[in-house]
Amino acid sequence: MPQENYPADKFEAARFEQERSRLRGVAYRLLGSLPEAEDAVQEAWLRLSRADTSSVDNLSAWLTTVTSRVCLDMLRSRKSRREDAFLDGAPEPAVTAEEAVERETILADSVGLAMLVVLRTLSPAERIAFVLHDLFDLPFDQIAPIVERTPDAARQLASRARRRVRGGDSLDAGQVAQKSVVDAFLTASRTGDLAGLMAVLDPDVVVRSDVLGGGGQVRELRGAEKVANFYNGLAQTARTALIDGVIGAVVAPLGRLTRVLDFRVENGRIVEIFVAGDPDRLGAVELAMV
Template sequence: MTEKNYLTQKFEADRSRLRGVAYRMLGSLPEAEDAVQEAWLRLSRADTSGVDNLSAWLTTVTSRVCLDMLRSKKSRREDALLEGGPEPSVSGEDAIERETILADSVGLALLVVLQSLNPAERIAFVLHDLFDMPFEQIAPIVDRTPDAARQLASRARRRVRGGDVLDTAQTAQKSVVDAFLLASRTGDMAGLMAVLDPSVTVRVDAFAGGGQSRELQGADTVANFYNGLAQTARTALVDGAIGAVVAPLGKLYVVLDIRIENGKVVEITAVGDPDRLASAEVSVV
């Protein structure tokens, strides 16, 4: 086996894992594919004779590429790939399906929070908390000392997890929101009616309502509105309160402020205003 064939074989064995690393950092499958492809290009040009652990080397290179992409806030696709190198195979419906699977595996709410972190925090958190990389290896990737890299991950962790364990009231509210979203996703009208207050009110701003604000009142009206609707909505802490986010493929589109009284949903405010989304503090529950 030639060296080129050996590197291609090793890279293909790691491609799926590298894609997962890059996706968690970038939140976009096309950008993740770009990062992985750039890692291949760097591998094909590098002298790896002194590399003991090629998988770790590839993880480091992919992470550095992602960090550069995050810092520049733009991605690029190689126009000319090295002849004979492995090519990405993401397009059309396959790309949408693959990104949906990746988003579900990561968690839509988690992707939303990850995208709110600064690049170095995101890299440190993903590599350490999600892929168990030691801080000694993370430090040179983010141009920090190991202690500083640890602090980056710690700050990110507090943002991701909201800092505190849910109290009794929040736990009860979460169960109601979970039940509401599940009934909405699955078209369970009986389930929706069970968690809606008879006088429930829904307010939707113009950004979330496709250019027109609207107000709905009454359990029957609201249940019919949400029947089958919340396919990409997930429970989350929004500004410290139990609510939900609508995040197709992890891209924040709407926040739902949900008020609960006596175990019933009494009010939902759906907000898609970009200023509100930009200022919202979202954490995973």
């Protein structure tokens, strides 16, 4: 319907509704959290409803910029910004908790759990620059004002982030060999392949963990049969990753890092696994996709 035959507030609401799904996708990739992404999109609506956009030629680009700036602020503060009340006429999302989980699962699958984990380790500016340029094709001259940098500096931010996200592009022969073993272990674990697990475990394999027993106490599990039975069907959200330069695995439901698995492999078999869930360890780890 032409804008001149449509009240301005209703026209803006209709145009915003057309953009909502795309903006949610942008915000989710930037924030890694559906509730926060919904907050960011709603804040973008609030800013649209208060702004004079009569001189805006490209409303879609304008909304992308506004949403990205909101996300940058949220990344810097990492505080919830849920609005208690929406403006009259705002196109409010109305989903059940079950629908929200389903939607976030679909979003996480579309982005890739490994990428979500790595994105969360980047600085806010790196994350914004990489996501907007590499995933949404925004030019650096549009990204620069959002991250408060020059276009060249924004390009460097995206480049640094890209090296982390694509860290597996330059694996050496030893890393490739270890990755094949870790991949086989995770696949067998995920699919409940007990024989496959036994095939990649050393008979005297030991698992040490700071999370198995709780209370920060390191617990041990010894022997291929015990370890295989423990991990049989377990690694549903685990993914191979480069952890501090070494091939390992991360456990990250919906992209939220909860465990890091360090592997020691000898002669094509796993001889030791250390499972770390300590927040300090998780916060300090350097991750890259493989």
